[in-house]
Amino acid sequence: MIRLEKRPQPSRQMALATPLLAVLATMVFGGLLFAVLGKDPVQSILTIFWQPLFGEFAFYYRPQLLVKGAPLVLIAMGLALGFRAGIWNIGAEGQYIMGAICGAAVALAFYPLDAWWIFPLMVICGGLGGFLWAMIPGLLKVKFGTNEILVSLMLVYVAEQFLSSMSLGLLKNPEGYGFPGSRNLQQYASAHNAEIIAGSGMHWGVVAALIAVIFAYVLLTRHRLGFAIRVTGEAPRAARFGGVNPARLVLFCLGASGMLAGLAGMFEVAGPAGQITIDFNVGYGFTAIIVAFLGRLHPIGILLAGALMALTYIGGDIAQSQLGLPAAAIQVFQGMLLFFLLALDVLTNYRLRFGAAEVA
């Protein structure tokens, strides 16, 4: 008989090992799924995990990993700060949209002026847009005790409506023959978040994501505020006795995650996406929640998790095209990853015991 026995302390080895085990289990069961669909399982897994990194056209896919992974890491890093303290911002998607709208609006307001300060101003406004959008659930929670999970989530749908309105109205391209969508910022040099080295995929959003990871790492390990976040999450009562101001912490965590999500949206609209359109948001804000947990809410973990998610997206599209796998199968595959991670999580806090229960 197999029993679960609670560990006195969560196991560090297991905390590190379970993400790897989850990836392995996903490969095995994903391979089975692909086999049932009549595809070669080994080739399918290789196409998803190997081709983007070391395949014939890796020179193109590797930079794409940065493009796809950067917004995920940037958003997840902010979310993780709050999640560690038990503050749940589920509305990063909305903050991402508002950051993009604010960033793009600034650029379009000055179009076609050519000036060096436009891009920095967009960065500030993009971050501010996300920050302010996240302040709505923040202030409501602090002042009236509302639930930040619900409020932040509902504001995603408000932001989406706002995005539609902007694409069809205020920010619509006047030279677009009446079609929805703004001017393409890729064609406006002063506002374009171009690759810093051509062909490397390295745009300012990638740089920002790396800075955010380093900053969060230092904050969590070295700074008093990071300590307050950790204590609040692990022992809220102790934190209050320790002099942590919960209201200030709520505002900081929501504000920081909103700002980072807003920045991610702004870098995306100014670079890879190029325009504000009705379907500008593609779910980074929600996927980032998965990335945050996949990365154990740890800065380095999030960096790796973001890269892994980006890899499954890019590899998944290659597998669809080359092997004819349906998109739904790829999504199931990605879902498995999260499922196994959460399922195996139990091993961090419990250990497996084989054999009959000992008599106490």
Place this chain on the structure above:
Amino acid sequence: MTFTKLMATAALTLGLATGAFAQDKTKVGFVFVGPVGDGGWTYEHNQGRLAVEKEFGDKVETVYVESVAEGPDSERVMTQMALDGADLIFTTSFGYMDPTINVAAKFPNVKFEHATGYKRADNVSTYSARFYEGRAIQGHIAGAMTKSNIVGYIGSFPIPEVIRGINSAYIHAKKVNPDVQFKIIWAYTWFDPAKEADAAKVLIEQGADVILQHTDSTAPQAAAQKAGNVITFGQASDMAQYAPMPRVSSIIDNWAPYYIARTKAVMDGTWASTDTWDGIGPGMVGIGEISDAVPAEVKAEALALKDKIASGEYHPFTGPLKKQDGSDWLAEGETADDGTLAGMNFYVEGIEGDIPQ
């Protein structure tokens, strides 16, 4: 220096990749915005892909990726297809316009076909269907059959294509029924069964006994079936599972002839960048069978209208027509030019309400 060397090899590989595979099989890629099983827009594009496979057999290889988000994801998928040696790539959503132009610039030897857009290049064609021709026939049936004189219309987004359809349907409903009134709900989605069902229910509650939709799911059909005496029309695909009631007819996008012709052109080396906007005549827009729920004489009139449009004898936008604000648009016997139709951003006289901004 290592990096420039890497990029040089990359550029070389790009060139080789596009040339090397082109010899034997013609490879055709399709980028789809929804799932191939959506029963509407993407479903019909996929039918076109299957028709290409059937037509050319071993001489062609098709690949596709479904549910591709507009923006950088679509750009990556197109690039990946081009790298994998595609000779011709169909990008089947308006939002793929700028990505298609970007990727096409990097792969001058690969031909691109972008649906419903307006940007072209030496290796980028555009194509679209004159859905408004089908809307005229729907409008005729709707106007003749409504008893409450209220026709409900589920719009997707207030863009020229959708507005054109509303105008065309309204003009022809009004011709047979001067008392007809259109109620329009904007769903702000192309495909969302829940939202579409809600919109249909609201319209039915407001007295509409005909529902026209410019969204792709069958949810409005289901809502109408539940309500009883409400008729609907299939959109993008036939939706024949709801015939004979509530679905009394449909507009079908038939991309197969175009996809076959363009693939043939690539094989023959005669492909050139063009702008195609075809309607009922060339077969890009099909009218699904008009069911027995429609009275025989209305059906005969509708089919006569279809034939007149197909032969080019009649244009759905023929004057005299005024704009909503009462200003003149088309004089007696004058027909609308394609430029005005392509960018249509006004209602014709008689439609109530404003186009949302």
